[in-house]
Amino acid sequence: MTNLIPSLLIATAISLVLQTNYRLSPELGVGEIGLALIIVYAIARCFATPARTPSLREHPLPLLSLLHLLAIVLPVTALNALYDTYGIAFRDLLAYLLCALTIFALATQAERTRQIALLTLVITLALVSLQYLFGDVSVWYATTRFTGGARNPNQLALYLVCLILITAIHVTRPLLRTLCFSLLVFFGLASQSDAFLAYLALTVGVLLLSLIVPSRFFMLVAPATLMLALLLGLWFLTDIASSLGRQWSLADQGGSRLTLYINGLQAWLDNPLTFVLGNGAGNFSGLHGPFQGWEAHNTPIDILTVGGLLGLLAIYFFPVKCAIDVYRLDQRLVFACTAGLIGFTFFHFVARHPIFWVTLFVLYQHIKEQREVAPACAV
Template sequence: MINDRLLAFGLLLSTATQLRLPGTPWGAGEALLTIWIIGALADLAYRGAPALTRPLSHMLLFWAVFTFAQSIGLLLGLATDNIYPSGALHTGQAYAFVAILSLLLVILPAWRLHRVAWTFSVGGAVAVILLIAGGYGMVPMPGLGFWEWNRFIGWSMNPNQFGLLCTVLVLLSLQRAEAAARPHTKIFALSCMVPPFIAGILTRSDSFTVAIGFAVPLFVGSKFLIRFMRAERHPSLVMTVACLMILSLPLLLASVTPFTPKIAENARQAIVETMSENDQAEDRFRLWSEAVDIGLKSGMLGLGPGPHLLGKRTKLPPPEKAEAHNTALDLITQGGILAVLIFFWIITAALIAAYRAGLIALASLIFSLFVYSNFHLVVRHPIFWFSVVLGLAAMHSVAPRKLTSARPLDISPSAPRTRA
């Protein structure tokens, strides 16, 4: 129990970049995770090698291919003198850390992973409430800067980083509610969604908005599809009403047709204003274009870990290089096409495993992280790998079911440690 709480709070505090030691990538979260890793390695040495399960084999394959791709890129970068030493060292250390963490996570029993997820969700909700209170001066928290202009950053260094935490907290709490067996547990889990959702809005992070905007319709649509296919055999009043509402959609759309030009114009104006803010669109497109160019010039082999873009944003002082702020494009500059393909493979495997197990909210979480990866480099974040491991764990948590009978595993805190 203590180890699981240590892990949960380490994952939660891994986003608290304001609490890190100056000039280092280590802080409270990394310290807690390091202590947990040492304990897990000691326990592994005592118990012996774990069984080679499907989740473990998937994770081993990912890191073997990913390391190979990064190594080839590093050799090419050294040969062409295109390595930024401090950036390569920092990124390499981050990859090594999350590799060890993810491999140790994937060998944990599923019931322990879900217990950690409960602690992470509840602890995250409480922490976000305190951070919001601190941001509005209701709770004194010296040493923390809560705002970047008018954007809430919590305990992170920038709003998008805190937005990633809020995304995971919102959808992981939704998954707790989906899988809980008791009504009061569902209500409690749903209440844990509220603080991070409010904080995510306060960050004014477009990445948070887009990720949640994709994940929620995916969750609702998938749930409706499953219920609809069940209703073919067992019709119910609720499904009948839902079907009638769907059948009425064409009429509803026809009724709003006269207002379509005005709606489209307002949407276009909002997009233009958002992307024009701080030359956001110009910066991103320039970085993405340069990342593609570097990938092509390296023969799609990459140049090793670290940033490689010369088109620096104005806030980066020389001689630092920039990243593309897009996981696939950053990986192209580091490990080439092989690193990109293995990234797509592991996130797809986790998503499919969660969906086949009936854990629709967890599948939505993993998909939202893929959406988030289009705006930021997510593979260095421990909470990203925890979410992926939760998805992979579904491979042996339940046997694959047909879509018409998909039902999530009961993983509430008091659930028995057996299969549903």
């Protein structure tokens, strides 16, 4: 039982971060406080037992993310703050730091990764189910879209997308896996999140293709097939296209998204320094031009404005690498869910959310364990 307590505390803190409607302040809630305490404990434990300190070779994800944050994002943020660049937010810098230190803390508990992942799944499902059954009007966005206690449906959708991947990795019993998938998809549909619908379509499409297309042709055939399916769907299935269009327009900033995208790209291309290193922590898009303190609601664009090309590489290197690795391990369901998670990032800014980084760490650890098991099985 005592071995379960650290995992339970970490999983509970991660799950409570979702409850943004019930924070002590807009930026601070019980989940964030819990993660901060866990991080302090993990760092103190590293000082007390240096042998337990994660190494770059064993855990490159948390350490490289910390290096990028401290060596690039922090100095650029401080530099641009001197020139009063509108949109700079040291609050966001703290959010990135919380994410980086959270996966560092997980690295110190690497042997409990599966336990933490499963507990996060169970606790989050329990919280969201209770909100759905007994929650007040605060858990509904515009009275019809379920948020599960989050500020908006896309925040809930991010948790659901991440938990679907965790389910694919660590829930092995068919009946339990089906139950978890069903609940997660149900809550995703209840949120009416267009990003979640896009995720489902992409994940199912990638899964079908990965099962049908031979491995040696997949990387060539899959992108072309998905693009053809999208074009045919828009051309012939007008009802579906109209429905997706309505979901797009109802979503957060729906009618203005293209404007936010374009203005975000302008903030990224403001000068040669921002092209390479970005503008630092903050939100740099806007409805009437760049640097108005708005998110683009698109992770690649928002990351380009924050961290430039180096930031884009830092964010997407591990997800893409992990997707390729699980495909090579012949884990098609995990591969499809990973591809879906990457696709989801194009509809929501995920870099400030600990659950995204926790899920990447869980995925990375799973791949590492599978590679260690494979040679042993071969012997």
